[in-house]
Amino acid sequence: MSDQSTAEPVIQLVNLNKWYGDFQALCDVNITINRGERVVVCGPSGSGKSTMIRCINRLEHHQKGEIIVDNIELTDNLKNIEAVRSEVGMVFQSFNLFPHMRVIDNLTLAPMLVRKMPKADAEEIAMQYLERVQIPEQAYKYPGQLSGGQQQRVAIARSLCMQPRIMLFDEPTSALDPEMIKEVLDVMVELADDGMTMIVVTHEMGFAKTVADTMVFMDKGEIVEIASPDVFFTKPKSERTQLFLNQILTH
Amino acid sequence: MNDQATPEVVAGGSKRTAPPPIERIPVLRWVRENLVSTPFNAAVTAICLIGLIYFLPGFIEWALFDAVFVTSDHKVCRAAEGACWAVVGEKHRPMFFGVYPYEEHWRLIIAVLIYISAIVITMMPKFWSYRILVPAWIFTLVSTLTLMWGGFLGLAEVDTSQWGGLPLTMILFSGTLVIGFPLAILLALGRQSNMPAVKAVCVVFIESLRGVPLITILFVAVNVFPLFLPQGLEFDKLLRVVVGMAIFFACYEAEVIRGGLQAISKGQYEAAEALGLGYWHIMIRIILPQALRICLPGIVNHIIAAFKNTSFVLIIGLFDILTATTAVMQDPEWRRFTLEAYLCVGLVYFMFCYALSKYSQLVERWLSEGKRF
Numbered sequence: 001m002s003d004q005s006t007a008e009p010v011i012q013l014v015n016l017n018k019w020y021g022d023f024q025a026l027c028d029v030n031i032t033i034n035r036g037e038r039v040v041v042c043g044p045s046g047s048g049k050s051t052m053i054r055c056i057n058r059l060e061h062h063q064k065g066e067i068i069v070d071n072i073e074l075t076d077n078l079k080n081i082e083a084v085r086s087e088v089g090m091v092f093q094s095f096n097l098f099p100h101m102r103v104i105d106n107l108t109l110a111p112m113l114v115r116k117m118p119k120a121d122a123e124e125i126a127m128q129y130l131e132r133v134q135i136p137e138q139a140y141k142y143p144g145q146l147s148g149g150q151q152q153r154v155a156i157a158r159s160l161c162m163q164p165r166i167m168l169f170d171e172p173t174s175a176l177d178p179e180m181i182k183e184v185l186d187v188m189v190e191l192a193d194d195g196m197t198m199i200v201v202t203h204e205m206g207f208a209k210t211v212a213d214t215m216v217f218m219d220k221g222e223i224v225e226i227a228s229p230d231v232f233f234t235k236p237k238s239e240r241t242q243l244f245l246n247q248i249l250t251h
Numbered sequence: 252m253n254d255q256a257t258p259e260v261v262a263g264g265s266k267r268t269a270p271p272p273i274e275r276i277p278v279l280r281w282v283r284e285n286l287v288s289t290p291f292n293a294a295v296t297a298i299c300l301i302g303l304i305y306f307l308p309g310f311i312e313w314a315l316f317d318a319v320f321v322t323s324d325h326k327v328c329r330a331a332e333g334a335c336w337a338v339v340g341e342k343h344r345p346m347f348f349g350v351y352p353y354e355e356h357w358r359l360i361i362a363v364l365i366y367i368s369a370i371v372i373t374m375m376p377k378f379w380s381y382r383i384l385v386p387a388w389i390f391t392l393v394s395t396l397t398l399m400w401g402g403f404l405g406l407a408e409v410d411t412s413q414w415g416g417l418p419l420t421m422i423l424f425s426g427t428l429v430i431g432f433p434l435a436i437l438l439a440l441g442r443q444s445n446m447p448a449v450k451a452v453c454v455v456f457i458e459s460l461r462g463v464p465l466i467t468i469l470f471v472a473v474n475v476f477p478l479f480l481p482q483g484l485e486f487d488k489l490l491r492v493v494v495g496m497a498i499f500f501a502c503y504e505a506e507v508i509r510g511g512l513q514a515i516s517k518g519q520y521e522a523a524e525a526l527g528l529g530y531w532h533i534m535i536r537i538i539l540p541q542a543l544r545i546c547l548p549g550i551v552n553h554i555i556a557a558f559k560n561t562s563f564v565l566i567i568g569l570f571d572i573l574t575a576t577t578a579v580m581q582d583p584e585w586r587r588f589t590l591e592a593y594l595c596v597g598l599v600y601f602m603f604c605y606a607l608s609k610y611s612q613l614v615e616r617w618l619s620e621g622k623r624f
Binding site for chain 2: 057059082085086088089090092094096097098099100109110113114155158159162
């Protein structure tokens with residue numbers, strides 16, 4: 001789908017199917033994402049967007065189909081799951097910072113425990129990323145003392161500290177007050193400019209237009225349309241996409 | 252800087268950040284709000300006051316003015332109208348140290364002092380480091396057990412069946428906690444486990460032992476358990492009792508901890524998993540610290556209950572502080588003053604439990620500092 005010259009697939013979903021009980025949440029999802037590609041996924045609520053990206057780092061397990069991340073197939077094999085998780089960072093709608101730890105400890109925990117990094121090195125890297133998300137002065141506070149926008153930036157920095165090659169964003173701005181959305185999106189734009197492979201589930205269409213290489217529209221557990229942003233926003237092929245875009249762009 | 256340019260801002264700023272009005276609470280207002288705020292409250296206050304006026308003077312007279320504080324002659328006490336606190340002075344050694352050989356009591360005093368110092372150190376956050384606490388506790392355990400057991404270094408050997416009084420109560424209590432608390436955490440985690448076998452074992456263990464009285468567990472540990480052991484193999488009776496109490500404690504505590512675990516949002520697990528942390532790292536670093544804080548009041552509740560449960564060892568022939576007192580008070584000369592002795596023991600129990608509850612309030616305050624969640 002990407003027009004990049006070095007088309008090296010890093011995420012492949014092949015005929016992915018997932019059920020919650022009897023309810024089919026994903027139906028035959030097929031998509032290939034290349035290294036450095038920025039994919040924005042949109043669609044009405046309940047369309048399976050979050051479920052799809054949560055399958056990519058195995059927070060949800062799929063019943064049918066294949067997920068291959070960085071040449072590792074996701075199965076019940078714990079080794080593979082760990083390998084994939086250490087390559088893939090994830091940012092959640094509700095931040096999910098660890099409230100009993102200071103910001104700096106939130107950031108250094110995983111590098112120290114998973115990557116066995118010495119404390120001093122982990123703290124140095126943590127401070128680098130906090131500077132990058134522009135809140136180094138908050139390092140020694142607890143998450144509860146920060147605003148929503150600051151918390152989400154800490155969450156992004158926490159994921160980056162594991163130096164992932166792929167970042168997943170699950171509606172990162174949906175729980176934020178309007179004036180804080182921009183500070184989080186700015187950080188994400190900067191990350192995209194650095195060439196990070198990103199999959200972003202969001203309703204921020206302005207962000208999608210500036211950042212996305214590929215737009216994906218999902219509805220009822222299926223991928224309805226995959227297109228480049230200019231095609232997607234001006235002449236979408238499917239009627240359902242048109243309807244959705246009309247609803248969210250015109251108000 | 253330029254004060255002239257910004258007087259309005261300063262004035263406006265100070266106005267907006269004025270301190271809250273100081274609320275003065277005179278005694279009369281306190282009385283009105285707390286004692287007689289409604290007719291019902293006023294009635295309760297009146298009943299309590301009447302009760303105090305009726306009973307308090309008599310009690311003070313008995314406990315203080317007419318009491319005998321120091322004498323070694325029981326006849327002096329019998330002649331007096333009031334309480335005979337002298338009984339505590341007369342009998343304190345067998346009360347506090349049970350049937351432990353009289354001339355060796357100094358060993359117990361040193362052991363109790365070492366032990367209490369270790370607990371005080373452990374309670375203070377500035378000593379919370381493995382480098383201090385681990386050696387401190389190794390020293391405490393080795394030195395106190397050496398002192399109590401003896402058998403070498405020129406100390407006469409004292410069998411555990413002769414241990415008694417306050418040291419025994421403290422051994423039972425701390426043994427229960429040291430074995431029971433980690434077991435409670437494992438049971439709570441096991442009950443939440445995704446692995447059906449682990450979960451089933453934990454559920455059966457908790458539910459079956461929770462439904463049995465402590466006395467039965469102690470009886471089984473002391474009298475029935477040895478029957479299953481091959482001949483020649485024998486565990487110390489005291490150890491069996493401690494393990495029995497620990498298991499009983501763990502079953503209750505596990506359910507309290509499970510309540511705390513359920514209060515942690517799924518997002519915490521997911522964020523930790525997404526970072527690549529494994530199960531034990533997630534539990535020890537992220538979930539348990541939050542869960543234990545949430546259920547701290549419930550945890551302390553059961554710890555206090557465990558302290559008082561140590562007195563159950565009476566039925567299996569161990570002399571904790573309460574049983575030892577009962578036994579000492581069989582002495583016909585002092586028998587009339589059993590109430591005073593029991594009051595003294597009650598005070599000891601109260602001091603321990605009150606200290607525990609005050610300490611837990613302190614810990615709650617430390618843990619909530621800077622953290623709003």
